[in-house]
Amino acid sequence: MTQLEKYYNKFKEEHRLTTRHGKVEFAVSMKHIHDCAEIVRKSCVENQAETKENRTENKQIKILDIGAGTGRYSVALSEEGFDVTAVELVKHNLDILMSKHAKVKCWPGDARNLSFLPDETFDVTLLFGPMYHLHSDEDRLAALSEAKRVTKKGGFILVAYVMNEYAILSYCFKEGKILECVKNGTITKDFHTITELEKDLYSYTRLEDMTRLNEKAGLTRIKTFAPDGAADYMRREINALDEESFEWFIKYQMSVSERKELLGASSHTVDILQKL
Numbered sequence: 001m002t003q004l005e006k007y008y009n010k011f012k013e014e015h016r017l018t019t020r021h022g023k024v025e026f027a028v029s030m031k032h033i034h035d036c037a038e039i040v041r042k043s044c045v046e047n048q049a050e051t052k053e054n055r056t057e058n059k060q061i062k063i064l065d066i067g068a069g070t071g072r073y074s075v076a077l078s079e080e081g082f083d084v085t086a087v088e089l090v091k092h093n094l095d096i097l098m099s100k101h102a103k104v105k106c107w108p109g110d111a112r113n114l115s116f117l118p119d120e121t122f123d124v125t126l127l128f129g130p131m132y133h134l135h136s137d138e139d140r141l142a143a144l145s146e147a148k149r150v151t152k153k154g155g156f157i158l159v160a161y162v163m164n165e166y167a168i169l170s171y172c173f174k175e176g177k178i179l180e181c182v183k184n185g186t187i188t189k190d191f192h193t194i195t196e197l198e199k200d201l202y203s204y205t206r207l208e209d210m211t212r213l214n215e216k217a218g219l220t221r222i223k224t225f226a227p228d229g230a231a232d233y234m235r236r237e238i239n240a241l242d243e244e245s246f247e248w249f250i251k252y253q254m255s256v257s258e259r260k261e262l263l264g265a266s267s268h269t270v271d272i273l274q275k276l
Contacts, residue, residue, distance in 0.1 A: 003201060004089070005090050007201055008090040008092055009090075013070050013093055014070040014072075017072045019235075020235070020241075021228060021231040021238055023250070024227070024229070024231040024238075024249065024253050025227040025228040025231065026072065026073075026227075027250050027253075027254070028225070028250070028253050028254050029073070029128075029227045031254055032158065032227075033063075033124065033126070036124050036158070037058070037061050037082070037123070040056075040061055040123045040156070041056045041061065043154060044056040057081065058081035058082045058083075059081050059082070059083055060083070061082055061123045061124070062082075062083045062085070062121060062122045062123050062124075063077055063085070063122060063123065063124045063125070063126065064084075064086075064087070064117070064126065064151075065085070065086045065087070065126045066087045066111045066127050066130060066146075067087070067088065067089065067111055067128060067129030068086035068087060068088045068093075068106075068129070069088065069093050069129055070096040070097050071086060073126060075102040075104060078103045078104045079102065084103070085105040085117070086104050086105070086106050086107070087106075087108075087111070087114065087117075088106070088108065088109070089108070089111070091108065094108055111127065111130035111143040111146060112130075112134075112142035112143050112146060114149070114150055117150045118150070119149055119150060120149075120150070121150050121152065122150055122151050122152060122155060123151075123155045123156070124156050124157075124158070125150065125155065125156070125158070126158050127143060127144075127157060128158070128160040129160070131143065131162075132162050132202055132203065133203065135196070135200070135203045137212075137213065137216070140213055141213060141216055141217055144157075144159070144217040145217060147159070148217060148218070148219060148275055152275070153276070154274065154275065154276070156272060156274055156275075157272075157274070157275065158271070158272050158273075159210075159270065159271045159273060160268055160270045161205040161271075162202055162203070162205065162268060163204060163206070163266055163268065163269050164192060164193055164204040164209075164264075166204070166265065166266065167204040168191050169233070170232070170267075174233075205269075207263060210224070210269070210271050214271065219274070220274045221272070221273055222273065222274050223258055224263055224270065225258045225263075225269070226256075226257050226262060226263050226266030226269050227253075227266070227268050227269075228253070228266055228267050228268055229253045229256065230265075231249070231253065231267075233267070
């Protein structure tokens with residue numbers, strides 16, 4: 001059993017996106033997924049005369065969820081009528097997803113090798129988990145290349161990362177580990193985290209790292225958004241909000257999710273890329 005499997009066998013992935021800070025991430029991410037699906041729909045309309053008979057419906061838009069976890073996004077999108085395929089590496093997570101009996105086509109698989117899926121099949125591809133746990137440019141480019149291969153021309157790839165500044169702020173300073181990290185040499189002089197495959201589960205990223213990978217993969221950035229922003233730093237405060245105030249926090253994050261000055265400090269950031 002790999003380190004990743006051991007972690008997710010204990011980590012309550014099913015619970016993560018049902019917490020309040022997780023609900024912020026989910027709501028903002030779903031908004032951007034829907035935006036991409038709507039662009040696909042409009043593109044189909046432009047290529048054919050729209051009538052009642054040939055109107056593009058959700059069931060005609062194919063979505064791939066790579067690193068689907070227990071299916072929080074896959075199941076929700078399937079329930080909205082989209083044609084959803086999910087790929088998950090960890091058997092424990094995949095078993096939970098399959099137990100939901102949703103209309104999701106499920107595959108065990110690694111983001112770096114999707115040879116069981118044909119070229120140019122999906123309109124929207126989600127890569128929401130794998131980049132958290134891939135450390136080298138080689139592995140990350142393999143995942144991006146496979147996502148690109150299976151996505152249709154003109155389609156969208158949404159790639160999520162865990163951000164470097166979130167790690168520095170929450171671990172080094174909030175948890176008081178800065179002196180330990182300096183002593184161990186796990187941060188650079190400019191406070192970039194240094195992770196090692198053998199001992200570190202997560203890999204932390206800066207915006208310039210994402211840009212470098214996109215250029216190497218030959219993918220075009222459409223926009224970048226922060227799905228959770230400050231929510232992960234403010235768990236106690238968000239949990240204390242009444243329901244109406246919490247709904248306003250979600251609206252706030254949707255409103256500021258693309259503001260460039262806030263992106264890097266979000267715990268997660270998502271690149272929306274297009275295959276041209």
